[in-house]
Amino acid sequence: MKERLYIDGCWVEAEVYADLYSPFSNEKIAEIPQASLEQVDDAIRSAVKNKHEIAEMTTYERARILERLTVLLTEKRDEAATLIALESAKPLKTAYGEVDRTIETYKFSAEEAKRNVGEIIPMDAAKTGAGRFGYTQKEPIGVVGAITPFNFPMNLVAHKLGPAIAVGNSVILKPATQTPLSAFFIARLLEEAGLPKGVLNVVTGRGSLVGDRIVTSDNVNMITFTGSPEVGKEIIAKAGLKKVSLELGSNAxxxxxxxxxxxxxxxxxxxxxxxxxxxxxxxxxxxxxxxxxxxxxxxxxxxxxxxxxxxxxxxxxxxxxxxxxxxxxxxxxxxxxxxxxxxxxxxxxxxxxxxxxxxxxxxxxxxxxxxxxxxxxxxxxxxxxxxxxxxxxxxxxxxxxxxxxxxxxxxxxxxxxxxxxxxxxxxxxxxxxxxxxDQMPYGGVKESGNTKEGIKYAMEEMTETKLIVWNQN
Structure with a gap:
């Protein structure tokens, strides 16, 4: 199996490939493209170019894409579980459990998309607020850079993509080096489900090259990362002023x-x-x-x-x-x-x-x-x-x-x-x-992270709150 990068709605060859081996048998299972810096930049440009298309879609349309994805993934449940087991050595019975959770995660994302609302602000509670009417609305943050780990290669991708799509963001996804097959698999299903071209871009390669390019780009508005505290600290140091959401380690x-x-x-x-x-x-x-x-x-x-x-x-x-x-x-x-x-x-x-x-x-x-x-x-x-x-x-x-x-x-x-x-x-x-x-708030204190995941809570992180005030005086 020879994979390709997914950039601007096209499956793109790379100049360099790396062999992927089964952690259990050490048998070669795939050839994985190693994105060049130019290709990572292409993916970022694509996400920037197409962020308006996903943002301007109706909530109904975005939810329908996620709902169609759950149907497709349910139909391909056996293939998905086998893929997880093959690339990560996750036992098949556990891999099936992950696929089922992934389906739920996208279902929750479709449902929460319809509840992504602002609030009415009682302006007249302030001394100078008489005659004014205020409310907030949620707007997509823009381009989300998602960096995911190997241990749940399908469901933790879902925890990035589901909320991001639900609120109208474009995404550059960099999956774990050992488990990229699940990410490519989901990208194909989203393509089939009707996600507009260029809204999702998937690039693979070394984290120090591909990940760093995404993290440091001024055109990326948010980084969402699941992994080790050591890498999380590096991301915080390199990301500049963009929002960074970290779900890190534990010794529970x-x-x-x-x-x-x-x-x-x-x-x-x-x-x-x-x-x-x-x-x-x-x-x-x-x-x-x-x-x-x-x-x-x-x-x-x-x-x-x-x-x-x-x-x-x-x-x-x-x-x-x-x-x-x-x-x-x-x-x-x-x-x-x-x-x-x-x-x-x-x-x-x-x-x-x-x-x-x-x-x-x-x-x-x-x-x-x-x-x-x-x-x-x-x-x-x-x-x-x-x-x-x-x-x-x-x-x-x-x-x-x-x-x-x-x-x-x-x-x-x-x-x-x-x-x-x-x-x-x-x-x-x-x-x-x-x-x-997968719908509950999930995130830690100390070196275990700085925000919450769980669909509703990730959506909050992936939006900007805009205040609108009407002066009726």
């Missing part, structure tokens, strides 16, 4: 005070820790269990983790497959070794089988170990006993990140205390921090 924690069914909680925690090989921004990385439940929970968790099937992502029964790259596999093993040298015990996993890091359980982990204080982005979880809820809250908050956290408790006062004191963007009561549905 959960507190377990009590539960009527501890085995069920352990099962949920296993899903939260190991889904997509732990390559989820809100993957459950740190578990804090009240001391009197610790041994029982540990046994349940180990038993549930042992049921996971590791192997080929294209097999229907696989639960855990390869990390996105050999570099990440090496890093993860080094972090496990560091934790062991600092006193950690490996209760399960910690080994590589058939190019897959076996789901790993660590206990007695130092808070300074990278597997605890950094974002591990691998199937590794730490489990720690605590003596009080206050200790658990302090441990979760002992992080430079703050995306989401969870707590299992039957005590309503404990739940309210945790929801108030946990320093995160979202608190899940009696659930894992990995829980997310």
């Amino acid at each position: 924690g959960v507190i377990i005070e009590d539960a009527p069914d501890l085995q069920k909680v352990a099962h949920e925690c296993v899903i939260g820790a190991y889904s997509n090989q732990g390559q989820v921004c809100i993957s459950l990385q740190r578990i804090y269990v009240m001391e009197h439940l610790y041994d029982e929970f540990l046994e349940h968790f180990r038993s549930e983790a042992a049921k996971l099937v590791c192997g080929d992502p294209l097999k229907a029964n696989t639960d855990v497959s390869s990390l996105i790259s050999a570099k990440d596999l090496t890093r993860s093993m080094n972090w496990i070794e560091e934790a062991k040298q600092q006193g950690a015990n490996v209760l399960a996993g910690g080994i590589i089988e058939n190019n897959v890091l076996v789901p790993t359980i660590l206990t007695n982990v130092a808070t300074t170990s990278k597997v605890s204080c950094q974002e591990v982005f691998a199937p590794i979880v730490t489990i720690t006993p605590i003596e009080s809820i206050q200790e658990g809250i302090a441990q979760v908050n002992n992080s430079k990140y703050g995306l989401q956290a969870g707590i299992f408790t039957q005590n309503i006062h404990t739940a309210f205390e945790a929801s108030k004191k946990l320093q995160v963007g979202g608190v899940m009561i009696n659930d894992i921090p990995t829980y997310r549905v």
